Amino acid sequence: MAPPILKLDNIFLSFGGTPLLAGADMQVEPGDRICLVGRNGSGKSTLLKIAAGFVEPQSGEVFRHPSATIRYLEQAPDFAGFATVRAYAEAGLGPSDDPYRVTYLLSHLGLTGDEDPKNLSGGEARRAALTRVLAPEPDILLLDEPTNHLDLPTIEWLEGELQKSRSALVVISHDRRFLERVSTATIWLDRGFSRRLDRGFGAFEAWRDEVLEAEEVEQHKLGKAIEREEHWLRYGVTARRKRNMRRLGDLQTMRSQYRGHRGPQGTVLATVTEGQESGKLVIEAERIEKSFGDRQIIAPFSIRVHRGDRIGLVGPNGAGKTTLLQLLTGSLQPDAGTIKLGTNLEIATLDQKREDLDTDDTLANYLTDGRGETLIVNGEQRHVTGYLKDFLFQPEQARTPIRNLSGGERARMMLARMLARPSNLLILDEPTNDLDIETLDLLQEIVAGYAGTVILVSHDRDFLDRTVTSTIAPAVPEAPDGRWIEYAGGYSDMLAQRKGAAAERKKAEKAEPAKQTETASASNAKGKGKLSYKQKFALDNLPLQMAENEKKIAALEEKMADPNLFSRDPNSFNRIAGDLEKLRTDLARMEEEWLELEMLREELEG
Incomplete structure (x- = not known):
């Protein structure tokens, strides 16, 4: 060593x-x-x-x-x-x-x-x-x-x-x-x-869970040992006749260890305050565009967000994630296209721009918006110090200025404020910054189990994989040009779909020489005044193959329409999404091939 x-x-x-x-x-x-x-x-x-x-x-x-x-x-x-x-x-x-x-x-x-x-x-x-x-x-x-x-x-x-x-x-x-x-x-x-x-x-x-379980067992054993020794002290014949000073000393030591034991830090006891149910269609964007000067941030982009969707936005800094988020929530107007927001929307936002915080403000004042000592959480009136305890703050910290809090404590404070607001649409901008692993686990459970709709911006790949049902990313992440694509599933699913699309493009590039040969054959056939046997066969059978493909696509789209499919069975969701992408690619290829052959036939017959 x-x-x-x-x-x-x-x-x-x-x-x-x-x-x-x-x-x-x-x-x-x-x-x-x-x-x-x-x-x-x-x-x-x-x-x-x-x-x-x-x-x-x-x-x-x-x-x-x-x-x-x-x-x-x-x-x-x-x-x-x-x-x-x-x-x-x-x-x-x-x-x-x-x-x-x-x-x-x-x-x-x-x-x-x-x-x-x-x-x-x-x-x-x-x-x-x-x-x-x-x-x-x-x-x-x-x-x-x-x-x-x-x-x-x-x-x-x-x-x-x-x-x-x-x-x-x-x-x-x-x-x-x-x-x-x-x-x-x-x-x-x-x-x-x-x-x-x-x-x-x-x-x-x-390993951590095993250590904590073993510690709990040891603490339980120590409590039982103290009970036995106290029983001996009170009722043992030997104890009444002659005090055993060594056993009394051991008992005092055990009591001290038991009382002085500090258990692991508690977990955040947070639940989201859900508002009234929103309409089924939450956001509908039709070919929206946004530019700043000569740079196009959002090229024509369309999306329909339904109640229960959990959408992640990813991409390099400066790609336009925040701009797209502001467009989708109506806080920024597009240069072209339309944005339609659904009915009964109650929006709660977690904005990680902590420089906007008034650092001289206290925790209690920040949580209650200066309205006294209480706030309403899930329809119940809570005292602010009791609510702070749920987020692992001590009662005396209620009067602490925000400037004295650590980064993690500020993140928990902002999370506490957001979750107290009634909502059916959560907007989370970098929600994982400075949160410890345990609080991240809780936030993940809140987002995954939220009955409303969630749109979040994050660079945390694991968090995205555990929470979102679709991911919006730049079409060209290395050099964003304003084009955005929505992928089914989380971050890893997006990478897999991009890899599959790249493989399809590579396959198409390899097939290009064969296509050129086929085109040359078609030109020869044109010179002879008739289609080849292979071309006639393809022209007759491609419509049947396309119709069969369209049936399969419709069946898979019906399965994908189930809003609970991803949370219930993510593996099936990913498999269906991959199959759907392949069928659509094949259908586009067949349509293009049929169209070329049909145009050639018309020329020859004309």
Whole structure:
């Protein structure tokens, strides 16, 4: 085993009250790929800052190999003192590092380097910070939420970059798919202590559940042992005759352990407040278009959204996801085409633009809109502190200014406000940012079980696969040109359908020489004044084949019209969608072939 290049041993840190870290350990060896997981507020970011040397623990040992280089990606990078992004990125290089590496990373992350750091968006700031920490190719990379504000193409590029990197890695992220692909070990930070699993994140959740179940069994056994000892103390003959001081001491120790036991952090107890039922047709868009200057963001696009649909919007930053969302909800008017909204719509929106929040406002005031101490949730009046407890906030936090909340706490606060509003149409813009895995699970259940309609924008592939029934994406994701396509199913289903369509195009390209030969034969037949036997046979039989295809398509479309098919049997849904796509392609090919032959026949007969 290689010696560690970073080691944290028995780290203790408290800000008053319950310790944040009460004996946490972390050991990093060359080549390690560690994901650091835990509930919001468990101390993950603090432990990473201790490892980077930005925070000092109150006790415990920290060892960093003297020759090891460490780079830390913080959630809010400081650009003060830098005129350009390139200057900021190059400041992270060491004397022997290659400056060309900065150019390479800026190019792949969609930056020129000449941008003014003061004018960067959230996504651009994250890309600049990634360039700075990746460029030196350090011995250890400490990454805190590296995928926040990044689009899917950039996240997938980053996965590949980290997989081929020689740096040891410790990463905090809410993105399940990202963690599964980059990690080979997991450190779980829970109630101030750390546990290590020498397997990637894919094995974590099953292992965590086993640990918690075993802990519950042990706590139950301890309770029973205390009951037996107390019975002996009260009723045992030996106890009345002569007190056994050792047993009394053991009993006191057991009582102390039992009372001092901190169970795992509770789960969010959230339910959505559903409004009146909307009309069956929620949104109908007919050939809508939108341009800004010379750039077309939305080419002619049509869609019908029905009650119960759950639609995901994906694509690179700047492709026009937010614009399309605003058009579909009526908050932005199209340049051409029509948008028709259904009846009885009650819209609840989760907007992740937290810069719009009044950070001086308190949690209670934000949740009640300044209307006192209570709010109505699902038709019942709730006191704001009781409602906050459902989202894992302490009663004293009701008067806390929003500026004092962590990113995860702000995300839970915004989720609490949205779910309290009666709705039948949920609009979720990046809802997964900063939520821990457990709260993400709950949000997934809420979205999947919602009786109304959901339209969401997300870069979280796992969340999309678990929730949506269709996915809207740019026709050309590498270079969006305003054309959008709706695919059946989640993100993985979209990729599979794109792959199938690409395979069909490749097949068609290979068949082109044969088609040219057939055209030449048709020309020869034209010169001779009659169709060949093969052409006559095709002309007579193609209408029968097309009619049979149309029957099959109608039968499959009827099955796809079932709004509960995807949630009930996603495998059948995906299979039917694939079969339907193939039948439609075959029908289009047969129609084109028949039309060419029919035109040739008319020419010859004329």
